[in-house]
Structure formats: C-alpha cells, structure tokens
Amino acid sequence: MTESRFSRVALIGIGLIGSSLARVLRREKLADEIVACDRRQATLDTALQLDLADSVTADPAEAVAGADLVVIGTPLSAYAEIGQRIGAAVAAGTIVTDVGSVKAAVIRDLKPSLPAGVHLVPGHPVAGTEHSGPEAGFAELFQERWCILTPPADADPSAVERVMRLWQRAGMKVVTMDAEHHDKVLAITSHLPHLIAYTIVGTATDLEEMLKSEVIKFSAGGFRDFTRIAASDPVMWRDIFLNNREAVLEMLQRFSEDLTALQRAIRWGEGEKLEELFRRTRAIRRSIIEAKQA
C-alpha cells in the first residue's frame, strides 16, 4: 500500500490554498513536521500563530532541506526563482508538487531546475474563495471538489500515486490529464470568467460618480456575482493570464465574436436570435446540476 504519511512537508507559500492544505495535513495527521516558507514575515507569523506549521523560514532552500514533500503555492511568477533556489537543496526521492491554476508553464519553469531523481507532479486543486492569506484558509475548502494532476510523461507512478492520495484525503476527486489540455479547459471554465468579471466591474468603476454609487446600491441584479469573482487575488490572477496567454486569448476571441453577434441582434431587434441562445444556455445549467457541480 502507498504510504500516505510524509515526514517533512515544505509549504512554499502559505496563502489560501497552502494554509488550507496545512489544516488538512494536521487534521489527517499526514505530516510529522510542517515547515512554511513565505516572503513576508507577517504571513509566517500568522502561520505559526494558527499552528499551521512547526517551523517557518523565508528561505525556500532551508524549507526543502530534508523534506520528502514540497508543495508550491505561490503566484506563478515566483516559480522560476523558487526552482532555482531549491534546486541544490532538494534531495533525490523528494516529491515536488504545486497548486497553480496554469500547468504547462509550471513544468516549463520548474523542471529544468530540479535534479534527477526529484519527482515533479504538478497539480491544481480546483477550489478557492475570493479571500487571500493564511487566515482565509479552512480544511473543508477542498471537499467534493476536483483536483487535476498533470504529471509529465516520464513521472514516477508511485510519486503520482502519493500526491493523488494526499488530495483524496483532503476530500477531493482527483483526475490526471495532459498539462496543455488542462490549460485549455481552465481557460474557459475559470480564466475567461474571471477576466470578464474583472472587466465589467472595471467598466462600472469608470462610470460617472452618481451612476457609480447607484451601481453599488442596486448591485443585487446580477452585478454582485461578478464583484465577488473580481475581488480575487490580483497578483495570482495577473500571473494566470500571463502564463496561460494563448488559451485565454483563443477563448476570448470566441467570446468576443459571440458577444458581437448578440450586440448586432439587440441593435436590429432580432428577438428570436436572443431567445434561441437564452434557451440553449439553460441546458448547460441543467447539465451542471445533473453533474452535481452546482
């Protein structure tokens, strides 16, 4: 049977996801020792205070020394530097995984820095809230959600298996897929929705002052849902768009064409075209409810 316990887990980045995982590690007793690493001392202090780690450090190399599991949970733009800093310190046999929302770029940024014998198993627990930081985390965040692993073709099967078990213990349903495919699927299910939400909330902030205060007042009509999405972590999302550029631009292009067609239908009063689309979109909602994702 696959060993599910780790002796030393290094959490590089201890924000919403990292701290939620720390809580799972504690609850499930999956780590003899947790070390948290973050650039900001305040974040590390909070992590210690919340008993999310046994020790803390700002140095990734120190964090990974002696670790058998390394989980990177920082914004994507920090990956390349983290790879370089841990490359010499991480021991053969160690599993390195991450929780980033883009996967092809991760492999591109991390793999070259890791010595032979270190097992890279990129992962993406599809879960989150609009809140950030270690105090925003909670162990139930992952419950019943999907976790997508994108191991490279030459990944060690038992390392993949151990990461899979980890997320299953967090309550997740785990699947594996190709990194490029992951990035396409997430471009439409997550990245484009966030981009659109950020845009419309931005459009509203540019309105004349009087109109703007009323937008806030009467936000219950649909706009409010967008503001929740658009309150997500700015650096994390900046990095997602920069690192999944091609897939996001491709989906955005399709969306813009469809929106232009609707704009034209409104301008020319083509009610039947609008109604036809609006009926079609109901079916997708029903599929989501049937798939128990609603």
Added chain:
Amino acid sequence: MTESRFSRVALIGIGLIGSSLARVLRREKLADEIVACDRRQATLDTALQLDLADSVTADPAEAVAGADLVVIGTPLSAYAEIGQRIGAAVAAGTIVTDVGSVKAAVIRDLKPSLPAGVHLVPGHPVAGTEHSGPEAGFAELFQERWCILTPPADADPSAVERVMRLWQRAGMKVVTMDAEHHDKVLAITSHLPHLIAYTIVGTATDLEEMLKSEVIKFSAGGFRDFTRIAASDPVMWRDIFLNNREAVLEMLQRFSEDLTALQRAIRWGEGEKLEELFRRTRAIRRSIIEAKQA
C-alpha cells in the same frame, strides 16, 4: 394614514414575481380578493392549487374589472396588448403598476391605453432567482431588496404612496427615480451582466464535445456562477434587451473597449496593467459589502 389594504388585486401574469407578491398579499392580509390572469391554463391551475388567487381568468379585461390595484408581471412584450385589452375595463381611481425590469418602455406602451383617472405607477422590485413560474415564488424573495418606482411627473402622489407601502410590506426598501435613469442604472447592474453570462455560456456550448463535458465537470472555477445567471427566463430577458436597447448598447460598447484593452495587455504581457485593474475592482466589492448588498 394611507390605506394599505386593497379590495380586489388583479395580478396579470403570475410567474416568479407575481406569485411571490401573491404570497405577500396573503401573509400581510393586504387584499380582500386576488384574481390571477395568465395566458396559460396550466399556470392558472397551479396558482389556484397553491391558493395564490381566489379566482383566475385568461382575460385581462375580466381580471381588472372591479380591481383597485392591477399589477402587471408579464414579459415586457405583452404590455402593449394588455394595455389595449384592459383600457376599457379598468375603472377611474384604479392603480396600475408593474414589476418589469425596464421602465421607459412601460410608460410608452401602457400610458396611452389607460383612461384618464387611472393611476399608472411603474415599479421594479429588484429581486429574482433563476427559476420561473408560480411554484418558484416565495414571500421572502423581496426581503431587504430595493424596489424602484418610476412614477411619471403627473402621477397622483397618494397612488404612488400606496404602491410604496405595498412593497414596504413585502420587506423592500423603496426609492423613486426617473424612468430613463432607472434604465441606465439597470443596464450596467443587471442587463449587461446577464448578456455577458448568456454569451460565455453560449460560447462554452459551442466547444468541441470533449472540451464541453469537461467544462461542466470543472465548472466550479467561476463558470458555474455564470451558468446560474444564464439560466434565467429566456422570454423575459429577450424582452429586456429589446426594450432597453440604447442603454444596453451604450454599456456594452464601454465594456467591449475595456475588454479589448485587457486582451491587448495579455497579448503583450503587460502585467502591471492587469494587476492595476484587478486591485481597483476589489474596492468596488468592498463598497458593496459596506453597503450591505453582498
């Protein structure tokens, strides 16, 4: 003191909003008699079965005969015909109001048909769910939400007062504003968000089959919120876009320009532009939370 009880209330259209109002009228004992009118017999049968009306009819003229309050809750495209059909039957002194999401068009469509002495007080309770029909309604739908009345300049103040009281008894915070201004505010807070949600869900339904099934599976990443909005009533929303064309097209134009700017920033890797916007949108979310609309 303004009388808050009505002797006979005619509900023209008994869908989500009409049926929720019927439940409020029952709970608050605001009507001696409720008559429900709808084109579909099945809807009328349900209304009777749920005790939402004392009598039902498919004929608007019959419904408004003897009524002191008429509430129109049909899709906007039915208003002109309803106006023509009730014009000869509605008595002087009767208050005619509605619950439509567009207001300038209502006044344009209804006012000419109503005889002198009939008090037109257009209204918009800003509340709803993605469900439709009399069985989807509930009395608490309006609780703590805004209701916007857009009485014409020559409206009878005591009629406006009575409609205001009615929605207050439903638990709503009632404000009045100019119809054109209402239509602009709602274009950005409600109509544009719905249009965008319909579009992106439509874009997803056009994806290659394999990708599409995964969009449903991994919808939790943001897409799911859009599918809920895009499951709203197709005919109601078709009519909203056709009747608030100018304001929607104006807001859509602004949105498209902003989206194009973001698209360009992603293409050219301008991270600081993305991050700047993403920080700005968080502030709007905070304002909404402070305004207790979240």
